[in-house]
Amino acid sequence: xxxxxxxxxxxxxxxxxxxxxxxxxxxxxxxxxxxxxxxxxxxxxxxxxxxxxxxxxxxxxxxxxxxxxxxxxxxxxxxxxxxxxxxxxxxxxxxxxxxxxxxxxxxxxxxxxxxxxxxxxxxxxxxxxxxxxxxxxxxxxxxxxxxxxxxxxxxxxxxxxxxxxxxxxxxxxxxxxxxxxxxxxxxxxxxxxxxxxxxxxxxxxxxxxxxxxxxxxxxxxxxxxxxxxxxxxxxxxxxxxxxxxxxxxxxxxxxxxxxxxxxxxxxxxxxxxxxxxxxxxxxxxxxxxxxxxxxxxxxxxxxxxxxxxxxxxxxxxxxxxxxxxxxxxxxxxxxxxxxxx
Numbered sequence: 175x176x177x178x179x180x181x182x183x184x185x186x187x188x189x190x191x192x193x194x195x196x197x198x199x200x201x202x203x204x205x206x207x208x209x210x211x212x213x214x215x216x217x218x219x220x221x222x223x224x225x226x227x228x229x230x231x232x233x234x235x236x237x238x239x240x241x242x243x244x245x246x247x248x249x250x251x252x253x254x255x256x257x258x259x260x261x262x263x264x265x266x267x268x269x270x271x272x273x274x275x276x277x278x279x280x281x282x283x284x285x286x287x288x289x290x291x292x293x294x295x296x297x298x299x300x301x302x303x304x305x306x307x308x309x310x311x312x313x314x315x316x317x318x319x320x321x322x323x324x325x326x327x328x329x330x331x332x333x334x335x336x337x338x339x340x341x342x343x344x345x346x347x348x349x350x351x352x353x354x355x356x357x358x359x360x361x362x363x364x365x366x367x368x369x370x371x372x373x374x375x376x377x378x379x380x381x382x383x384x385x386x387x388x389x390x391x392x393x394x395x396x397x398x399x400x401x402x403x404x405x406x407x408x409x410x411x412x413x414x415x416x417x418x419x420x421x422x423x424x425x426x427x428x429x430x431x432x433x434x435x436x437x438x439x440x441x442x443x444x445x446x447x448x449x450x451x452x453x454x455x456x457x458x459x460x461x462x463x464x465x466x467x468x469x470x471x472x473x474x475x476x477x478x479x480x481x482x483x484x485x486x487x488x489x490x491x492x493x494x495x496x497x498x499x500x501x502x503x504x505x506x507x508x509x510x511x512x513x514x515x
Contacts, residue, residue: 237493243486250482262487272488274463275471276495278376282383282444282467283499287437290384294391294436295429297326299421301392302399303407323396326389334386338453341382345369345454369456372464379465382450387443391436398432399425438503445496448473468492 244262248255266272301319316322329337344351345368353365369375402425410420426433448469452458458474459466468488476485 240486240489240493243483244490246483248483248486249480250476250485251480255483258483262484263491265484266487266491271463271466272468272471272491275459275466275468276491278465278467279445279447279492279495281376282380282447283441285380286383286444287440289380290387290440291391291433291436293384293388294395295421295426295433297322297388297392298395298399299417299425302396303417303420303425323393326392328389329386330390334449335453337386338382338450341378341385342369342454345378369454370461372462375455375461375465379447379450379454382454383443383447386450387440391440394436395429395432398429402428434503438500441499441503442496445492445499 243255245257245259246255247258300316301322347353347365347367347370350368352368356362356364366374368378406424406428407420410424415423446469447467451465451467451470452473455465459470469492472485472488472492475481475488
């Protein structure tokens, strides 16, 4: 029995793991908080590695390629091209058509967000807060507000190409809906060529872009207004605040972040406007370049004139303007005194 006990003890001693040394450099690091942090971020990096590599290849890499091609005379039709340095960018400064197209983008940037967001805020306020007070409800929208939301949002369900084609027929001077309605009510003198008139064509583009986008912001701002506690409106009404005062003193301050996001998004859309101008206008930016915008000018230079290197220089200039707008918009939107509810 004693020999058996010694045999079992010896076997147990041989199978036992070696003692852990806590004084060693490696073991000390593994038991430290820094090691746990390292393991945690290594786990996260393992999941992010593949998406980051794909993002770098598919998104970041084209930006560098575009900048490189903007320094060449590449035609876009051949693999042969020469390095010309900053000649394309110097040419941009003397290109009157490019400067006019860039001015039209800036004008859209100034006009389009103001009109679109202004109408979106007005309609959303009327559909959520601007109705008559009803029994058991502190605030309410106008009657049929749910139906109106569907009507306003309807253009978002259509492709932008379909929307533009519909408006192209509306503006048609020969048998178009707009001139036909003016004729039906006896206002033949108000009939215009619309898209064929350099004085009106640009504003026709503005009308189409506002109509196609305002419904989205009505729904977006309605969701933001719906999250505002009703007690705040009730306190304002008890103090005798009117609808106008309620909008500017209660609703708008509490929706500032949402309006700021919409402003940035609408501004970037104004700096694009490619599809609307390309499909709607005469000769893709006419008449007489009255509706030309930078993306359409870029397209014409790359695919019609065979000047891909110069077109990429236009793209780089437009990228700089877009990034500058985003930085300025976000900087002005920052504030320390955020309102929480």
